Amino acid sequence: MMELKLSMVVKLLWIHCLAIVCTSQDFDFFYFVQQTQWPGAYCDSKQSCCYPSTGKPASDFSIHGLWPNYKDGSYPSNCDPGSNFDPSKISNLTQRLQRDWPTLACPSGDGLQFWAHEWSKHGTCSESILNQNEYFSTALNLKERVNLLQILGDSGIQPNGDLYSLESVKDAIKGGIGYDAWIQCNTDTSGNSQLYQVYICLDASGSNFTDCPIFPHGKCRHNIEFPSF
Numbered sequence: 001m002m003e004l005k006l007s008m009v010v011k012l013l014w015i016h017c018l019a020i021v022c023t024s025q026d027f028d029f030f031y032f033v034q035q036t037q038w039p040g041a042y043c044d045s046k047q048s049c050c051y052p053s054t055g056k057p058a059s060d061f062s063i064h065g066l067w068p069n070y071k072d073g074s075y076p077s078n079c080d081p082g083s084n085f086d087p088s089k090i091s092n093l094t095q096r097l098q099r100d101w102p103t104l105a106c107p108s109g110d111g112l113q114f115w116a117h118e119w120s121k122h123g124t125c126s127e128s129i130l131n132q133n134e135y136f137s138t139a140l141n142l143k144e145r146v147n148l149l150q151i152l153g154d155s156g157i158q159p160n161g162d163l164y165s166l167e168s169v170k171d172a173i174k175g176g177i178g179y180d181a182w183i184q185c186n187t188d189t190s191g192n193s194q195l196y197q198v199y200i201c202l203d204a205s206g207s208n209f210t211d212c213p214i215f216p217h218g219k220c221r222h223n224i225e226f227p228s229f
């Protein structure tokens, strides 16, 4: 009897240790994705948009998400269905989330649904490194560290509806953060290619920028519009 109990304890400990080893390396890097907030980039495309119930967002880049990825370009998702998004765990971040991570989906919402989606689909896949509060605060802090609007503005690239060469946009961001970013474009209803989302890579600890091991597919035209707000 005693022996049995002891062996169970050892077995449990062993499984526990194994789980730690296994979960510490379950993805390779993060994509930190920011998007332009103007309706021209999100709303004036074929998809429609709605301002959040908390009000019209600022004329600034906003966060789309922080996405664990594999080096081959694939990514884990919905890693822990049991880990429910819990608003009480991020209650001290709500104001910052509403400002920097607003939802533009229809119908209008206060953001909770968007954040819950990002947590369930992506956040649960880096849970061994970032708990729910850390996941959201990491993204918010990154947004503060990378002031994309200012970085672009410093190179004369402003959201004024003008066309800029894709290279000049990439060069400006590389000059500002030291790493290559990937620019995702979409098209407005007139068919203009425009700056939509910016992907920046982070190491798997979520603390340092890094060169992206792989870039997503998709293309921008040579000259892209930076739509005004």
Ligand SMILES: *[C@@H]1O[C@H](CO)[C@@H](O)[C@H](O)[C@H]1NC(C)=O
Residues within 6 Å of the ligand: 089, 090, 092, 133
């Ligand atoms: C917010 O609360 C969490 C605990 O839920 C804590 O770990 C974190 O440090 C707090 N963040 C701030 C910015 O106060």
Ligand SMILES: *[C@@H]1O[C@H](CO)[C@@H](O)[C@H](O)[C@H]1NC(C)=O
Residues within 6 Å of the ligand: 203, 205, 207, 208
């Ligand atoms: C992140 O960068 C800091 C400062 O450059 C460095 O001390 C630290 O070791 C890096 N962390 C990782 C996980 O590479």
